[in-house]
Amino acid sequence: MDTIEEMLSMLLDGAVETLDISPHLHQLAVDKYEEVGAWLAEHGTPDWRIYPQGSFRLGTVVRPNTPTGEYDIDLVCWLPIAKESITQAELKERVGRMLHAFVRWKQRQGHGDGPASCKATRRCWTLGYPDDGFHLDVLPTIPDPAVPPTGILLTDKQLRAWQHSNPIGYATWFQLRSQLDRHLVEAKRHANVADVPDWDVRTTLQRLVQVLKWHAMLYFANDPDNRPPSILITTLAARAYAGEHDLFTGTRNVLHGMGNFVENRHGRWWVPNPAHEEENFADKWNEYPERREAFIRWHTDLSIVLDDLVQLQRKGLHVLATRMSESFTSDAVQRSVQRYGERLRQQTTTGALRMGVGGLLTTTTAGPRVRQHTFHGQHTDPRG
Structure with missing residues (x-):
């Protein structure tokens, strides 16, 4: 019981x-971003890499409560470039140029399974696959020399300084x-x-x-x-x-x-x-x-x-x-x-279940009653 x-x-x-996300859709998304990654390696440089980050990598995806219900799949596009040799804007534009070229290539080949669109957002380029029920957010990044081997520096059009992250380490x-x-x-x-x-x-x-x-x-x-x-x-x-x-x-x-x-x-x-x-x-x-x-x-x-x-x-x-x-x-x-x-x-x-007199279940109410938390923080500044 x-x-x-x-x-x-x-x-x-x-x-x-x-x-x-269903196993079928998960595999389809993997196939799509691997296709993008292979094309970038062939037409850009072999050192370019694409890999998943965020909820898709962690296995914590939840279908959005939106009219389309499209899954948002986050990817990292990693280029082996020193930050001294490129600006955020140049990195963002370089990756976007290649992704637009990929979309055009798919269209010229007559492939109906390519991205329907490629749009710029604050940090990413978004490849839309509305017929498949998801879109790929591709984040342009370069290595972070301070956090080897998996730390990355990423672009943000609203911030001047490079932003730090480490999705593989996380x-x-x-x-x-x-x-x-x-x-x-x-x-x-x-x-x-x-x-x-x-x-x-x-x-x-x-x-x-x-x-x-x-x-x-x-x-x-x-x-x-x-x-x-x-x-x-x-x-x-x-x-x-x-x-x-x-x-x-x-x-x-x-x-x-x-x-x-x-x-x-x-x-x-x-x-x-x-x-x-x-x-x-x-x-x-x-x-x-x-x-x-x-x-x-x-x-x-x-x-x-x-x-x-x-x-x-x-x-x-x-x-x-x-x-x-x-x-x-x-x-x-x-x-x-x-x-x-x-x-x-x-x-x-x-015969494996027998009903109790008072209802469906007996109970042991384990687990604390959750108090209201004000989230004051562990390390309080004495100045307030």
């Missing part, structure tokens, strides 16, 4: 799974945090790795990051400027994750601990990139204080939602689903409920 935490974990996991760190779940480690140890690729095995940390991003996407649907960056949510969640295997309990515990990893460095809010200390994922909080306030409101709202769900322990599946649908995508929740209901029916038929 499932506890309330186990039941809510399965409902959340089943719902967020429907918003994840992904390695995130993977290590995911492996705190000993259940997953043991499962992989006994699995046939050829039959169960790493990408197909979602860890608890990956799933709970998806839950947090999903709720934030909906919470800020009408206020996108104040929505916390995905990398900020992911970093705080991974910092606070303690290896829980249960998704619901892990999500509540992470919410409880996230504030412990927000620093205040001499009056500036700071959440460092664990793979590059000079990169601050909370930098916008200093420029726009309302964004920190919005983060706190979102954090409090989600904490209340999860607390409310625990209090519905004997109300039945439909009541839980109704409350969950108020804060999450209703169709995704309902699909998860249908799958869970089918599982219960199968267990009842086989």
Whole structure:
């Protein structure tokens, strides 16, 4: 008989799974960016490289709540050029020129599977594949000599100085945090790795990051400027994750601990990139204080939602689903409920499940009740 935490974990996991990128679409995106990378190596120089970064590399993609529902896939375009020999604008223009040439080449060849468009944004070039349900954001970068071998310097048309990052180093760190779940480690140890690729095995940390991003996407649907960056949510969640295997309990515990990893460095809010200390994922909080306030409101709202769900322990599946649908995508929740209901029916038929007198479940309400967090920061400036 499932506890309330186990039941809510399965409902959340089943719902967020429907918003994840499918294996077919994942492979299609890989094929597309490998094609771009091969063309750039052939027509640019062999040293050019393209590789994924962000949620696509981390396995925490969530389908956007937009009319098109296109997945946003972030890529790094790396050129082995010293920063002294090129400007940000020149790098951005050089990569864009090659990407436009790739689009024209695909069109001349009569290939209907090429990008429909190539547009410049603040930092990237966006290759559109609307018929496939995603677009590729290609970020022009060069090596960062201060952080070898994977540190990068990237362009930003609104900032004069080169920006620092290290997506490969970050992904390695995130993977290590995911492996705190000993259940997953043991499962992989006994699995046939050829039959169960790493990408197909979602860890608890990956799933709970998806839950947090999903709720934030909906919470800020009408206020996108104040929505916390995905990398900020992911970093705080991974910092606070303690290896829980249960998704619901892990999500509540992470919410409880996230504030412990927000620093205040001499009056500036700071959440460092664990793979590059000079990169601050909370930098916008200093420029726009309302964004920190919005983060706190979102954090409090989600904490209340999860607390409310625990209090519905004997109300039945439909009541839980109704409350969950108020804060999450209703169709995704309902699909998860249908799958869970089918599982219960199968267990009842086989005699594996017995109903309690007071409802569907018994419960052990493990996990802390999440307090409201003001995110004051670990290192408070004594001057205030």
